[in-house]
Amino acid sequence: MKGSNSKEENPLKVNRRHFFSQLSVGIGSIALGSLLIPDLFKGGAIETTDLSKLGIPHFAPKAKRIIYLFQAGAPSQFETFDHKPTLRKRMGEDLPESIRNGQRLTGMTSGQDKFPLMPPAIGFQQHGKSGQWISDYFPHIAKIADDICIVKSLHTEAINHDPAITFFQTGSQISGRPSMGSWLSYGLGSENKNLPSFVVLTSRGKGNSQGLYSKLWSSGFLDSKHQGVLLRSGKDPVLYLNDPDGITRSEKRHLLDQVSSLNKMHQVETGDDEIESRIAQYEMAYRMQMSVPDVMDISKEPEDIIKLYGEDCQVPGTYAANALQARRLAENGVRFIQLYHQGWDQHGNLPNEMAGQAIDVDKASAALVLDLKQRGMLEDTLVIWGGEFGRTNYCQGKFDPTNYGRDHHPRAFSIWMAGGGVKPGISYGETDEFGYNIIKDPVHINDFHATLMYAMGLDHEQLTYKYQGRRFRLTDVAGNVINDLLT
Template identity: 70%
Template sequence: MEKELLEHGLNQNRRKFLSKLSLGVGSMALGSLLIPDLFSGKSSAEEEIMAALPHFAPKAKRVIYLFQNGAPSQLESFDYKPMLRERMGEDLPESIRKGQRLTGMTAGQSTFPLVGSYYGFQQYGEARAWVSDLFPHTAKVVDDICIVKSMHTEAINHDPALTFFQTGAQVGNRPSMGSWMSYGLGSENNNLPAFCVLLSRGKGNGQGVYSKLWSNGFLDAVHQGVQFSNSEDPVLYLGDPDGMKRTDRRRMLDQIAALNQMNFEQFGDPEIQAKIQQYEMAFRMQTAVPEVTDVSKEPDSVVKLYGPECLVPGTYAANCLLARKLSENGVRFVQLYHQGWDQHGNLPNEMAGQAKDVDQASAALITDLKQRGLLDETLVIWGGEFGRTNYCQGKMSADNYGRDHHPRAFSIWMAGGGVKSGMVYGETDDFGYNITKDPVHVHDFQATVLHLMGIDHERLTYKHLGRRYRLTDVHGKVVKDILV
């Protein structure tokens, strides 16, 4: 009997403790909504850095990055080189290659036969920009975009090159660009994450994408990208279990927050506070996400613009439409990855399929944002991790060839958000191998994106292991010539 009374007393004490504690936790949760940095644990130096943001008036409020994973060939898209057709099959002159690094896939070739594009090019827009016949929809919006033909990088293989673009370093464990944006600027909507990630895959040869690409690295965990799935639940495990009411969920989170707060007071680990914020964000997302991801109310004109695949979750077109919806609802950085661009062989056929997947929807996104008055404040980026060689990998014929990795010169395009429209920037030689004018390094690109968001890339830093880090490391300069 004594034992039963003792257990009853302990249970009563536990109930009283949790019920009284939860009264204060409700106000704590409310505080985390009203004051996002309430539990951030930032040092005074970091608080000074954050207080100064944005460093100047931003041109863009948000970014949509359409990453073409696997590296689309610039020679079949935006860098027209007719001489490659004229000299088809001739060996690449050593005076052009200059002993530059090759991948293990072609380093053993005894010859490097030049190969021209199987597809034709036409000039479009006021700038008379050359665009491949593979991209007819992009050609129609060429006056709204800026084509940069002089990108270059040091990385020659997919994983380090992709990681370099996303994090500013070729190795992992660094914060991604979206995480830096979240850290510096936060979200415009407290009910949605500042950084969202969408994945799609084409029919071509794909390269993997991994969570390290949208990792928060050494930043607080709240800055990690939130990956949306193509299932019925866009964000997995967000919904309540059967039988749980909204009030039950609120009470449970309050009590978990109370226990986490006690843990924090004892150990001082900032990750504990990040966990509290993540629980609160998930609670708020339960209402916001279903509404934002619902495309059933989109008018027929929008479906026609993006194409019928925009109604099929997980397709590139659906992700472009979702990116617009997330962006207009205040998500600071939306990252798309479309896999399938790694054409080492059968390039004419595979690249045609990839281009068909992305061309209409990419152009539709530009048009859609523009007609909604959002393009001027939304920066849209399209491109891969490096380019493709002007010579053939392996056996060659006019209608069946492959291209190896080429980090020395490749093309991307940017639109909106303070970037000049109808512009072609940078030039490559007649072989499309080396840059001859206005080179743009990956760090220059990153510095420019941050600048458009009102951030001085040299001042957005985070102290980790005794050193201050930044997205652009110790490099990078803003490409001012492409800015409005």
Template identity: 65%
Template structure:
């Protein structure tokens, strides 16, 4: 018997056992010192929360979400064929029976609408960009322009929810919550996930808190919305006549009561609430400092544009996103409303681009000059695209476009992505002909860049394990540097 054990390599003496055990205990101790909360979560799925699954290419994300769906055909996806066939009906063989929204389902014809804006090629990859994006053109060599995104949802609410949570229904954790859950925050005085809102000049689609919800994750992981008012985070300050010492004493007593409740009921949400109270206490000092833009040099103000000094604008939020990221916030989500151009598109899209073009490019430049771009993943795009045919009356100067989920454009920069153009659509800009990227693939790739395996980042809820990518998603290796 002893001989068989030895032959199978299982003959461990006491000295070898204790030496290997000490290495394991030492690693655990080191991990607890580097990441104090490593073993604080009561959910067994989150035992290793705070550690990536493998070496990450990016440490943080700034997501510039363009709510309402920008027209890729007027900004990124140049199709001369649409000019040649202006006003002609979209061939049935191209549409191939694709379902329509209720806004164009009754149209007898689908007249093709070429863009009224000039396009030119920029950078070493000869990427086509509209004249509406001159500042974006200046940073095009830092961009990975994905022209072959597609989704299943054809209306705003499910499409927007799908992009943010990986599901078309509500009560699912948002992407920022998943990242915060998986990696934690780099700054204990600020949330791991922050949300900033702005409104443009065009027709807007609403945004709502379910888009940055923690879903079934602990509430500690929900997005914290910053406002443009005098108090960036509502209800953060102490009430009148309550001092900081009073607040500290109250929180200590509350923690004692909650600890007793936890011992009685074992509900992990009790501990999550205590964490939130403590974070809010620390944020009282950190938030005013990080949201103060008055100390930014004139060169930075000029780079982002004068609007960056107007609270609540897209430019101000881009600058604030840089400051939050610089101070250790893991995921910053911007929502800019106003891209829903079913009519009067040329006028509306001009105004939208005036809002976002300069500040988006400035964010890339600012991060790059600070040495942060390589570790910061910047994402720009909406929930779906726009049709190549006109909704309603078509003229040379005026047209509108309906929703188009079958192909649209998103760009990414920094954080381990490969600059260039990825994917291609047909000559009508209607179908993908090369390298399709589904929303689940997009999520899987973003998590991969952050050092997270999308199949392992799970949470058990109602008897099954959930993940951001549900039961799908493939990493898009062609865009990873």
């Protein structure tokens, strides 16, 4: 027979030391719960055990937010961050077939008999203690060389703009999937109840532009409340957000309460979860009436910040203005801020167009990193700069060193990242001497997505959504976290 001290016979019997040790753990858990779930102790039951609906990451995040500076149209890696002296030495020579190896071509170069190698339109220099190779088109980004991680081995399957940019933003070349920002909104929610968790800003450069479509920031099959909110330049950043003349704030509140009551009745009758999203969107729009104008107003920014970003930051709709707005949105708790800058599709006149595009983005991109850094925000804000694929090392059409372009190249291209747990001052991945094929540390788009989600505290294999009988995720059925990129 077991003695009287048996735990089975005395399950509640504890001594004084055990009681206080367990009490301290309990208080700590309560405190943590109140931080992770602000509404935990406001009364009423929490209606879900789905961590994604509570905004709780799977593990400790390295980054709290992402600012994605997307260069739509695909800037050439040979005029940005992948230095290839061989192209200058062998200028005009035909690309060896052993290098091209029968790769699929676009319709724009498939009829070419020759593929003459074309050197960079400008020189390259090494910068910072890290010795990063950066083209002379980007003197301001060169100054932050020790803050950025340049990835030179990204690759994709898409060879045309629309499927390529769709793949980058949604994890699929086929339209209809949720965008990156929507997945993060679904997984983590918002840090500010008065602003959306996912915001989009657009600008246009002087070069050849590809179209931008709302499918790139769509929530797909996720609830529509996770869709990106496009903020426009000018007096009305969000269409139809302001009340009509003659409608007071209290009248608008009364109207929303009545509409919400009717919607809730309809939701009970139909069981349609999308009605809850509609209610949430109405409420968000109401709160945004007060918060958005304040966030978008840069008139109180000090002169040194205006000087840092450049005078263009005072012109609504420019890349510089959007970069400054991105910092303000991040500062106010927006989880994912997506900037699209059009004009990088240089099939011809590359030297002139690249120079103009670089002037548009160079200073403001570097300023954003420096601004976040001086505010202590860079360590938990992940900044990304890059396009949807790369460019060919040979010229499109006849060889003409004074006026040429480069075609699409999905096999290898470059981007850079800064902050948010990414190792600074490193170059990751390597291409061959022609810059055509990856020879070290390839990074697929799925790997890229998995790594970003990991930095945000999410396991890309666990964050799923059941739709049409199967579970979907941003990385679909692939993707590996590139731990060598992270601190």
